[in-house]
Amino acid sequence: MSSVTQAPCALPAKTTKFKPNTNLSLLQISTHLQEAKQIHALMIKSSQINDTYSASRLAEFYSISDNGNLSYAEKILNSVQEPYPFLWNTLIRGNMKNQNPNKALLLYNEMFRRSVEPDHFTFTFVLKACTQLSAPEFGKQVHCHIVKCGLDSKVYIRNKLIHLYAVSGSVKCARKLFDTSTELNIVTWNSMLECYADNGDKESLHQLFDEMPVKDVVSWNTIIAFYVQVEDFKGAMEMFRKMQDNGEDLSKVTLVSALSAVACLGALAQGRWIHLYIDKHGIELDEILGSALVNMYAKCGCVEGSIQAFNETRKKSVDTWNAMISGLAANGKSLKAIEHFSKMESARIRPNAITFSSVLNACSHGGLVEDGSTFFRKMTDVYGIKPDIVHYGCMIDLFGRAGMFDKAEEMIGTMPMKPDAVIWKALLGACRIHRNLELGEKAGTELINLAPDDHASYVLLSNIYAMANNWSGVHRVRKTMWERGIKKPPGCSSIELDGVVHEFVVGDTTHSQKEDIYKMLDEMREKVELSGYKPKTEQVLLDIEEEDVKQSSLDHHSEKLAVAFGFISTSPKTIIRVVKNLRVCSDCHSVMKLLSKSYERDIIIRDSNRFHHFRDGSCSCKDYW
DNA sequence: CTAGGGTTAG
Secondary structure, three states: OOOOOOOOOOOOOOOOOOOOOOHHHHOOOOOOHHHHHHHHHHHHHOOHHHOHHHHHHHHHHHHHOOOOOHHHHHHHHHHOOOOOHHHHHHHHHHHHHOOOHHHHHHHHHHHHHOOOOOOHHHHHHHHHHHHHOOOHHHHHHHHHHHHHOOOOOOHHHHHHHHHHHHHOOOHHHHHHHHHOOOOOOHHHHHHHHHHHHHOOOHHHHHHHHHHOOOOOHHHHHHHHHHHHHOOOHHHHHHHHHHHHHOOOOOOHHHHHHHHHHHHHHOOHHHHHHHHHHHHHOOOOOOHHHHHHHHHHHHHOOOHHHHHHHHHHOOOOOHHHHHHHHHHHHHOOOHHHHHHHHHHHHHOOOOOOHHHHHHHHHHHHHHOOHHHHHHHHHHHHHOOOOOOOHHHHHHHHHHHHHOOOHHHHHHHHHHOOOOOOHHHHHHHHHHHHHHOOHHHHHHHHHHHHHHOOOOHHHHHHHHHHHHHOOOHHHHHHHHHHHHHOOOOOOOOEEEEEEOOEEEEEEOOOOOOOOHHHHHHHHHHHHHHHHHOOOOOOOHHHHHOOOHHHHHHOOHHHOHHHHHHHHHHHHOOOOOOEEEEEOOOOOHHHHHHHHHHHHHOOOOEEEEOOOOEEEEEOOEEOOOOOO
């Protein structure tokens, strides 16, 4: 291979008349750079380069092809005496493709300085650059320029403008453009929908959605993604169903959104349905859809499904590996998580900061202090990733759980940033397990200062006081909480049956089958008492709200209700999967262990922190959560 | 003669 390191330069203008030849037809998007340069050289020899059309096509290749090279395109731009808009547009487009919106805007400025009249193509690229850079001020100037050029009614430009105003929060400007459009198409409607979605205006979003003369798959995707974003996952799934009722085809984007709603709901049956849909329709599991599927199974506590989806995903990105590793970690499969990290390294996928937080998390849940310390060092030494506060949090959790409090405190003292609520929470959790009351009080107090609105902070600190029989401390925390108007949300658990998600709150009596459920609860209670169970009333005393205490007698904790409902509604041996909004209390935890044995059922509870897989009398978290 | 818009992940 001959080594041409520079783009050939244009020769001084020749007198020979340019002969249109066939060089250009050899130039395809797939052409290699080396061949392109040969064609370039031939074009210079034959003076074909002086033909603006030919020069443009070559510049386009250099800008757009994956085998291209933008600096050569720029050489062409600079060698043409009077570059016309197409050539500028090509360069701007190429820089956008290369993720360099700054350079794109510089070119636009340069074009302006040289008084080259931009056309409507120029503005679509430039507006995209403004949106990507979130530069609404610059965007406004561009808007003025567009009006001056008389191009503001062009539908492509208008749509881009609406999009720009949407992401910069100027809903009124966007709506004005929408209302004054003379030519408006489905993209205009969808851009306006996106505007309301981005700015959290649910009512306007729905109104516009209903007014649409025609909806396409993007319209539906926008509204589903909105529901996911505002964490109304049931709402998202309802729109997902409506979309199908309307006979719309589901795109990859639809499926990704739906999967993320399913994951948050823990609605495994619906997730499996989506997986089947993907298979049946031969939809390719690309790295995004694959990651979403892996994540869904993991969040539903279904490790096997997660691994299967991971294996089915041919092209795995860092995110796919991260979804797998964090899923294994959350489900208590610490060793498997570490094993996947090694596989990832062998597959030559470079781990990122998220990979390390997942693998460190696996180490802390598995009590693997040595491995955790090794990974923590490896992160900077081998991969040059600077640990952020999340990684320090994992390490403090790791040391704390292992009872190595001096190590944990040393880390807090030496880390380069101020400890945040997560750090103190980790330390406090460890103090609770190891009954380190003195340090626990310190951590709890720091925690309340840093997260005064989080009910969990108060509960954790009062737990520590109660452990020390320090009832005046408990009352003091309770009083502060009450004065600040902080309420502990009621415990709430859900279970999915035949695609329907059933929700139970503490002491729930609203379910249509409440009699059967409470009868089942009594039976469960008798069974576990036969196995020598004693209620752990300690936790009842710790309940903050006084009136709560009476009705939330331990038997009626939401997870027990959900499990009772699961028992009476499914056939024997069916795995029971429950999602809970708060952490599982220790009474429920020991009851679930006994139930899993006496009823010979696997019970999987996802609490606000992690998963508990109960089987044959023990839990995957090794009573460590 | 050539080109352009909106939705997706841990």
